[in-house]
Amino acid sequence: MLRDLSHPITGGMPVYPGDPTVHVHAALDLARDGVAVTALRLGSHTGTHIDAPAHTVHGGRTMADVALDELVGEAMVIRMPELRDREIYGWEHLSSLAPVPDRVPAIVVIATGWARWFADSRATRHPALASDAARELVARGMRILAxxxxxxxxxxxxxxxxxxxxxxxxxxxxxxxxxCGLEGLPARVRIGFFPLRLAGDGAPVRAVAFL
Structure with missing residues (x-):
């Protein structure tokens, strides 16, 4: 069974503050033009998306440098319930709810439940991971933080x-x-991230859990 973990891309959908707004409209009409074609205008970090190193690192690799086999594999799901607005959770908090092994899968998913606020003003008040916790996860083998x-x-x-x-x-x-859609996922699950084949700093993805 497959589960979609991505938000649909729609016109006017929420975006990160300052990012391009999303416009989706009919460019060609089936009755008038014989075909239906939708015009899209959106940023590379729209909706459920992936950040390549080039997003924040000068000279970092772009999505053109990312191999498909990096984007599919076993994931560890860490649940962080009951976090407060803008709470920063560190390694001690992260590892207190469930033991984190010395070696983690390449993909680590942190589920805060905040996806329910995606279309709400509270979305920007989400909790955040402390850099020390991110550093520890990388040291233990994480290559994708989701x-x-x-x-x-x-x-x-x-x-x-x-x-x-x-x-x-x-x-x-x-x-x-x-x-989104992380509710009920097991602690270990195979996940794939399938981005548009853009060569730049990131791309929208279809994220899928293989159950």
């Missing part, structure tokens, strides 16, 4: 400080943001 929030860092439209991005993307890893 979250159900706008970012693993605090969201502040005026800030240029992204410590978790610096740790994960700075190590050559990848970040997936805005997952």
């Amino acid at each position: 979250v159900d929030t706008l970012s693993p860092d605090l969201t502040d439209g005026s800030s240029t400080d992204f410590p978790v991005h610096e740790v994960v993307l700075g190590s050559g890893g990848l970040i997936v943001e805005n997952l």
Whole structure:
């Protein structure tokens, strides 16, 4: 069984503060033009998407450098319930709810439950991972950090400080943001992230759990 973990892309959908707004409209009409074609205008970090190192790292690799086999594999799901608005949770908190093994799978998913606020103003007040916890996960083998929030860092439209991005993307890893549908997933599950074949700093993805 497959489960879709991605938000649908629709016109006017929420985006990270300052990102391009999303426009979806009919460019050609089936009755008038003989075919239906939809025109899209959106940023590379729209909806459920992946960040390549080039997103925040000068000279970092782009999506053109990311192999497909990096994007599919066993994932560890860490649940962080009952977090407060803008709460920063560190390694002690992360590892207190369930033991984190010395070696983790390449994909680590942190489920905060914040996806339910995706279309609400509370979306920007999501909790964030502390950089020390990100560093420990990378040291234990994580290559992709996936979250159900706008970012693993605090969201502040005026800030240029992204410590978790610096740790994960700075190590050559990848970040997936805005997952949904994580409820009930087992602690270990196979997940795939399938991005548009864009050569730049990131791309929308279809995220899928293989149950």
